[in-house]
Amino acid sequence: MCLGVPGQVVEVNGLVASVDFWGVRREVRLDIVDQPVEPGDYILNHVGFAIRKIPAEEIEETLALYEELLQAAESDMMSADVHGELEATAPEGDGHD
Amino acid sequence: MSDRVGEKYGVLGERVTLKHGAGGRAMRMLIEDKLAAGFAPLADGEIGLAAMDDGAAFRLGDGWLVVTTDSHVIHPVFFPGGDIGRLAVAGTVNDLAVMGATDVLGLTSAMVIEEGFPQSDLERIQRSMQETCQEAGVTIVTGDTKVMGKGELDGIIINTTGVGLAESIVSDSGLNPGDRIVLTGPIGEHGIALMAARRGLGLEGDLRSDVAPINDLIRTARGAADGSIVAMKDPTRGGLASALTEMAEKSGVGIVIDEASVPVTDVVRAAAEILGLDPFHIANEGKAVIGVRPNAADAVLTALRSNPQGKDAAIVGTCIDEHRGRLILDTGFGRRLVSEPEGEPLPRIC
Amino acid sequence: MTSVGTSKISGQAKELKFRDPAQARALSARLAGLCDEIGRESVQVMHVCGSHEQAIARYGLRAVLPKTLDLIMGPGCPVCVTDMPEVDEAVVLAVDGALIATYGDMVRVPGTAKSLADAASEGARVEVVYSASQAVELARSCEAEVVFFATGFETTAVATAAIVLQDDLPPNFSILSAHKYVPPAMEIVARIPETRVEGFLAAGHAATITGWGLFEDFVDRYGLPVVVAGFEPLDILAGLVRLVELIRDGQAKVENMYPRCVTREGNTVAQDQMWRVFRTASGMWRGIADIPNGNLRLREEFAHLDARARFDIDTRRLRAHVPSKLTERCICGTIMSGLALPTDCELFGKECDPENPVGACMVSSEGTCKIWHQYGGHPEL
Known part of the structure; x- marks a missing residue:
């Protein structure tokens, strides 16, 4: 279970990031990711939450x-x-x- | 406990659910078992209700008269890439076209409108229907208008019936082993755009419906390979998976699709990945699947690509004698059976 | 606010490297070689993740696995294992007038008498959401009581937890938790005396939260290897290669084959939030078994957000209208353990079919029973 999709952070605004997934953008919440996230970073998105920063x-x-x-x-x-x-x-x- | 309570909480009697309108097996079973039964058949060789094709075809002199009808309901009424008016014209024109009737005599338009529906929206829909008619080279020849009370329907329903002539017709059941499957363009655009617009999923990107009349494109294809096109279908609700499964079942062949050759735009692929959906299950409103004799496949492809609507057309598969009635996908890793969607595809988390 | 412009994304192109068919062929050849080396009639391994099954099916990977490798779908789909009474709770709330917001997976899962889709067809309000935060937005935008029917394993539970811990939740928002916790279910399988499962492919995204270290204790107690794997075709094949290597060598240990997402400790921030919000509770997993500590329920201090505490959810009204307890005759658990075939079940194709599924194996689109029902097993293509 658990559909996870990697995307690249475009913008960070508090606990909400705008993330690019192959040309589609969606807001992703940063409440539970355990590392600081900045534009350019890759994250793993599950149900609209970043659950992991993926180091390149x-x-x-x-x-x-x-x-x-x-x-x-x-x-x-x-x-x-x-x-x-x-x-x-x-x-x-x-x-x- | 009273019957009313039983009804509220208890077991459902057989009811129609949304699944029965989603274009898959449940809908076909409902139509075959209940709605299409008990009507007298047409003359031998003609295509009537029992064929469950995109429309009916009668002999008329040396040629054919083709008739199709479609009721259009969509939420939202205006969506990225189109609106209900464009859909109502294109949907019926395309159903005629995939039966071979690319020259349309006329369309009817019957509207059922909810009390309180903005007149400005109605005008916008009307203009869109006019524009789409011009694109398709068709016109609306008669119509009907009804208004129902607030809450008795959701906004507006448009039914269009189309009548067209064809020198020869094409069914959705004429595939033979060895025939090639040609797809006229990228899949999934209509359904994904609608889902993004409807469900507030927060997806941003160039997600637009492909809704368009494709009778000109089909005319081009037939012009390049007349007689070698043996089956056609427009992969609307239920997507490519339902259309090809139905063609395989009716034709008594297996169909093997090479996944890498199936055109899908980056944004549709991305949205489908995020939402856990399979583009093969997603609706299209401006595409056709064309079954072609092997020696004419390249000619049809070249002709399609010469038309702007068919620039991304591709040969995507082959019919085989084994696994009759089945749709098989070669993913590049291995082969698998493709099932039809059950009900409207919904975003999933696992 | 900070921002960069991106058009083409190189990292995601990299992600696609995990879909290279040539490398997949090489890995599957390696897998075949390993199975030959072991030389037994069958090597049985289990994955415990619906998304693994989805990916295996999606990419047709079963077609490239060696015949002697028996890859079984375990109790890994939180939707399929959500028991009928839990669905019933959501259905009763919906029928009684609450707006149920839930993930698309749950909508058609049958309860005792009906699914949420059935309830919606009779006028109940059921909204599909992509994210828990969308359910909160729904509550903000309407007067109705909005109940978020929350399902999923720990990966999804942490998202629900984050919402629970927000300060300014609207008063008409509550949560009906059907969240599940994976580790106890693996124990149940490992404990089945006649089980032939020789190793587990663990769910990479659940492990992203819990960390692979969680499985060490399991490995020690049951002597079975566990490999944490990702979800791209190469991730799965590589995970299987390593798992079969461990089986060949008789090594019971945990291996992390998904290091880009999984660490030993996991995501501790998320774990903290999850355990602040949830406690484990025992309960039935549909068609499988009563799983001790397999369910996640809201803690007492969040009772104000707990639909079970806020509403009197009387599901007897649903069950009063349903004849017999078919679930007692369902053998999903045995099928998932690889000890029986769907055709061994007396309900198969009769009382239980994809339209009216009794157990989890018939609910899941990739469930063993459903696949058998549709295609008569895994046909040779």
């Missing part, structure tokens, strides 16, 4: 994570090294704990 670098990080899964497929799947690599990208190593 973490989009890249997710892509890198998937890339590693695929590399693991190409190398020896049972290789302990590969699992070591994956461990490194597991939550403990995320750097935002």
Whole structure:
């Protein structure tokens, strides 16, 4: 459950932001997002509330994570090294704990 | 407990609900089972009520007389991209056109108006009907006006009936395995614009209805491939999903649609993502789905694209012999069955 | 006020990278390889999220999963698991004259006697809203009592909480909470003795709020791996790859495959607001089970905003007119646990169909029973 749509903040006015979703704008409330939000930031919108600021670098990080899964497929799947690599990208190593 | 209380809180008897007017399966079942039953059929080869097509077709000399009727109710009466007057003219012209009757003899217009409806709005609707008639090259030849008491209807209802001539007609059931499916332009614009205007969803952007008469566009297509166009339908309520499912069922073929080739504008795609809706389920009022013999598909596409209304036309799918009556979507990841919407699509959160 | 001009959005173009079919094929090949390695007849995993099911169906992902991977839809759609008596409460309020504002998902969900859509067809006022704040605006703009029928998991509950904590709410606004809390439902599934579920794909957006750390205790107690995944096609496939890797290696641990949205602690601001406003309560989830602490109800101090405290909601009037308790014969819970097929249910296609659904599996557009009813299972395309 929980339809979440990422959008980019265009304008912030107190607890209300105007957010662009691929050319459609909507007001999104900032009551429950846990980080300061500024124009240019990406947020995850659910039912008109920002529930998360999405740091741009973490989009890249997710892509890198998937890339590693695929590399693991190409190398020896049972290789302990590969699992070591994956461990490194597991939550403990995320750097935002 | 009294019967009145039972009625208020209890189990519903069979009633008509909004679902029965949303263009999907429930509506077809109601019409097939209840409303269209018991009337004498037309002569062999003619298209009557039982065909549940966009209109009826009678033989007239060497050609055909095509008749269709449509009652238009819409809220709000004026919406981004159009109004009820434009819709009333375009809707009926398009129903004729997709049966092959692109040359319209005339339209009737019957209005039922709620007491208290502003005369200025009525004039605005009238002007819009005139303009749309000019665009389509048609005229209104007779009409009727009724006024009902305040609260007895919501503003205004316009019924238009259209009569047209065709040298040959096109049904919505003529698809064969191998035929290609051509779509005349991007989908979902009418329904999304209406939803944004109606429900106060707070969406801002260039969301406009596509409501327009497309008889000229259909004429262009038929001119390029006469005889090779085997089926047509306008994907109105119920969207592309309902139109194609109905065509697949009636024709006894399966239809495979390549999702990447289906035109959808960025704003419609965005609004649909935000609201959790599928553009395939959203209504159109200025588009047609055209089934074409494989060797003529490119010619039809080129002709459509030469007309400004068809500049984004695309070949979107192919008919197959398997999965008869089913609509299959190739998403680029995998294939899935597409179901028809149940009732009017509503924004969802999960 | 601060502002930037934006026309084309690069970040969202990036978001679309999670929809690359070529990468999806590579991930599904990897998944097939893993299942081969495991070499069993079937590996059964469960997702517990309606949006996962929506995305899996939307993109046709089932078609690219290995035959031996059995991906089951668990009790993951808060709308489908909203029990009939909860719908009944909203229906009674609507019939008695309140304006019910609710999310579009809830409108057609059947109660004991009727849905909100049915009530509306008889003249009750039911408005679809996109956001809880829209329900407040409705109350400001009219005289009627406006009741926000609030549904959804913690992701949505935090939005309701934020509204409850606003100072200047109009006096004619109240909330009927049918919010659900995910973690207890996973426990129920894990505890079913005969369950064959070997791992869970956890809901990324619920975890955005609660944090992935929440699942550590669950993993410790049940020895089953949990992978938090997002909702784009690649997110789901990558989540499944990692989950099956963990199963292959016999590792019971939590992995976060959705780091762009989920952290270990989650959104603590939202959690604080949610627990200030809500308490958990036990209750029935439609067709599944009585879930201890699976419902979120307004705390006592917000009784003035709680429709249940403000109005005398007598749902017996609805039930008095309904013959039998079909729900007792519904086997949704067993179907969701992967232990039965829809055709094993005596109600299937008879008393229970998409027009008159009894259990959650027939309510959801992607519910197992509904799909079987429409298409006779998952046909080979």
